[in-house]
Amino acid sequence: MSNRPPFLQSLDLDQPGTRTGTVYLVGAGPGDPELLTLRxxxxxxxxxxxxxxxxxxxxxxxxxxxxxxxxxxGKQKDNHTLPQQEINALLARLAKQGKQVVRLKGGDPFIFGRGGEELEVLAEEGIRYEVVPGITAASGVSCYTGIPLTHRDYAQSCLFTTGHLKDGSLNLDWEILAHPRQTVVIYMGLGALPEISSKLVEQGRAASTPVAVVEQGTTRRQRVATGTLATIAERVAEQKFKSPCLIIVGEVTQLHDKLQWFAGSVPQLATAVA
Structure with a gap:
């Protein structure tokens, strides 16, 4: 009988019958390796x-x-190593060869990670799979920038959306996104930031609404640009921000200067001395 703590025993994978091919869809978190789950x-x-x-x-x-x-x-703008259909087929093929496959995705597999698309194919092929959640970029970046996504004084709800749809368009529900007293987090929207800002203003969100753009959040290269819907696109262009970036729209971004704590490295826990 193992004398390991129960929470570690539950991670054991050497149980009978586990050596058949399986795909583990794993969230790698927003960047900092220490934000990985134990699983x-x-x-x-x-x-x-x-x-x-x-x-x-x-x-x-x-x-x-x-x-x-x-x-x-990996996929970058206009540069996909493999089309999504070929990635799906690759995962199925590897599992059928009896291999234990970790499909590692940034953030969380089910939040703009195409995890559902890949699992649909595995399910159709009768392949065993497991999903391991990860800290999504919105959560990790907000914590590492001191920007709460909700706050009783500023925002009672939070919406996640993407600035890059499957067909390349930016046909979002701007009316809902422009509602006041909510935080809007936009993934993959750096290239469309001018259009995003103007659309939100057109639908009634004040041009003075605070905005933050975070580059490479939770890593040593994290940078934060703040402004308003009227000014943020110009500021980001001046500072030459590059992907990956996350856009946070709403009054909560005003708290960044007051609550920020991360300066490129995570403080280490002090070692107790007997």
């Missing part, structure tokens, strides 16, 4: 193959088994 770290250490995206934080792949095969399938 994600354990799976990386046992996988035969790691199929990973462009937004997987530096250092996370180092947790994989030294002899594990690493397959990069």
């Amino acid at each position: 994600a770290a354990r799976l990386l250490g046992m996988a035969d193959v790691v199929v990973y995206d462009n937004l997987v934080g530096k250092g996370i792949l180092d947790m994989a088994r030294p002899d594990a095969e690493r397959v990069y399938v």
Whole structure:
């Protein structure tokens, strides 16, 4: 009988019958490797193959088994290593070969991570799979910038949306996004920031509404630009921000200067001295 703590025993993967091919859809979090879940770290250490995206934080792949095969399938604007259909087919093929596959995605697999699309194919193929949630960019970035997504004085709700739809359009429900007293978090919207700002103003959101844009959030390269819907696009262009960036719209962004704590590294816990 194992003498390991129960929460670690639950991570064991050497149970009978677990060596058939399985795909583990794992959220890698927003960038900082220390934000991985215990389950994600354990799976990386046992996988035969790691199929990973462009937004997987530096250092996370180092947790994989030294002899594990690493397959990069990252997507950047106008530069897709593999089309999504081929990634789906790759996962199915690897699992059918009896391999333990970690499909590693930045953030959370089910929040703008195409996780549902990949699992639909695996389900149709009769392949066993498991989903391991990760800290999504909105949560990680808001915490690392001192910008609460909700606050009783400023925002009673929060909406997540994407600035890059499947067909390349930006046909969002601007009327709902422009409602006051809510926070709007926009993924993959840097290139469309001028249009996003103007659309929100057209639908009634005040041009003076505070906005923050965060580049490479939770990492040592994190940068934050603040402004308003009227000024943020120009400020981001002046500072030459590049993807990945997250856009946070709403009065809560005013708290950044007051509540920010992260300066490129996470304080280490002090070691107790007997």
